[in-house]
Amino acid sequence: MSEANTLEIRHLRTVFHTRKGDLAAVNDVSLTVPKGKIVGIVGESGCGKSMTAMSVMQLVRKPGEIESGQILFRGEDLLQKTPGEMQKIRGDRISMIFQEPMTSLNPVYTVGHQVEEALRIHEHLSKEELHRRAVEIFEAVGIPEAEERLKSYPHQLSGGLRQRVMIGMAMICKPDLLIADEPTTALDVTIEAQILALMKKLRDENGTSILLITHNMGVVAKMCDFVYVMYAGRVMEQAEVFELFRNVQHPYTAGLLQSIPRIDHVVDRLYTIPGVVPNLLHLPAGCGFCTRCRYAQDRCYEELPELREIAPGHFIRCFSTNQELSGKEESHA
Ligand SMILES: Nc1ncnc2c1ncn2[C@@H]1O[C@H](COP(=O)(O)OP(=O)(O)OP(=O)(O)O)[C@@H](O)[C@H]1O
Numbered sequence: 435m436s437e438a439n440t441l442e443i444r445h446l447r448t449v450f451h452t453r454k455g456d457l458a459a460v461n462d463v464s465l466t467v468p469k470g471k472i473v474g475i476v477g478e479s480g481c482g483k484s485m486t487a488m489s490v491m492q493l494v495r496k497p498g499e500i501e502s503g504q505i506l507f508r509g510e511d512l513l514q515k516t517p518g519e520m521q522k523i524r525g526d527r528i529s530m531i532f533q534e535p536m537t538s539l540n541p542v543y544t545v546g547h548q549v550e551e552a553l554r555i556h557e558h559l560s561k562e563e564l565h566r567r568a569v570e571i572f573e574a575v576g577i578p579e580a581e582e583r584l585k586s587y588p589h590q591l592s593g594g595l596r597q598r599v600m601i602g603m604a605m606i607c608k609p610d611l612l613i614a615d616e617p618t619t620a621l622d623v624t625i626e627a628q629i630l631a632l633m634k635k636l637r638d639e640n641g642t643s644i645l646l647i648t649h650n651m652g653v654v655a656k657m658c659d660f661v662y663v664m665y666a667g668r669v670m671e672q673a674e675v676f677e678l679f680r681n682v683q684h685p686y687t688a689g690l691l692q693s694i695p696r697i698d699h700v701v702d703r704l705y706t707i708p709g710v711v712p713n714l715l716h717l718p719a720g721c722g723f724c725t726r727c728r729y730a731q732d733r734c735y736e737e738l739p740e741l742r743e744i745a746p747g748h749f750i751r752c753f754s755t756n757q758e759l760s761g762k763e764e765s766h767a
């Protein structure tokens with residue numbers, strides 16, 4: 435393991451033991467977050483993005499369980515840590531912004547109290563200093579009238595302000611790794627742009643590595659250095675971000691890209707990939723995407739394609755490449 439990587443997930447498999455059988459929410463996922471880089475995980479609802487993040491944090495709850503794999507954080511396997519060690523790492527070196535900020539803020543305390551508590555754990559400060567630092571943090575994440583806002587309860591703040599509080603709290607310990615699970619999904623586009631800019635600034639100033647979960651390819655394009663496309667628990671395509679957008683190869687990724695709204699291209703409704711995400715309990719034996727893939731052949735239903743490298747650092751889990759598929763399209767026409 436080189437020091438250049440903050441996080442290396444290797445062959446992670448996280449399973450839910452349900453009454454109807456076991457389902458693999460995360461299935462043989464390997465992923466690397468280099469130091470100071472922003473790495474995106476993108477995919478439709480239910481593909482395993484949050485469970486990948488929760489596995490890193492070791493917050494997977496029953497009936498879920500991490501079945502196998504390694505999660506190397508700065509070279510050390512988190513799966514070998516005791517719960518106490520893990521708790522320290524979570525509070526200190528890895529921070530997570532959860533999909534729904536309301537669930538991670540305590541409704542009965544003011545946000546100021548919660549920020550000061552988080553500070554108190556990391557720094558020995560007097561009451562006045564704690565307050566002054568809390569104001570600074572609120573100002574740093576762009577919360578107007580910080581003094582006043584510190585006295586608010588979570589429900590008194592808008593979704594955008596709550597998410598800013600969460601980002602402020604996540605950055606208090608200057609973590610090596612920030613995991614942000616759909617940090618802007620609930621917000622309108624102007625607030626989204628501000629929050630994303632804020633995360634980039636934190637990366638630029640502190641060298642924080644970020645694992646950014648989203649279902650939005652537009653956010654990936656704006657934010658990420660590398661991207662992993664997940665479907666039904668597996669990585670389908672991975673590449674450096676320019677390479678991915680220039681040279682998209684997997685039919686699933688191509689479908690996701692068609693669903694980005696474009697300012698220069700007015701459409702009545704957004705393109706969505708036909709069909710539904712398969713039930714993880716009843717996956718096809720072969721490629722998980724075959725039931726929705728317009729190029730699927732018999733082989734795709736029977737055999738799982740391996741991830742293979744088709745250009746330096748660019749991997750796809752598909753038997754065909756885009757060039758072959760577009761050739762097929764022409765011959766069909
Ligand atoms: N408590 C649970 N019990 C059983 N299965 C679960 C449970 N939580 C999650 N799963 C399964 O894990 C899969 C992955 O869930 P996950 O939350 O990681 O999806 P996601 O990609 O984050 O989706 P979203 O975009 O909706 O947040 C789901 O499809 C679901 O089948």
Ligand SMILES: [Mg+2]
Pocket residue numbers: 483484485533615
């Ligand atoms: Mg999720």
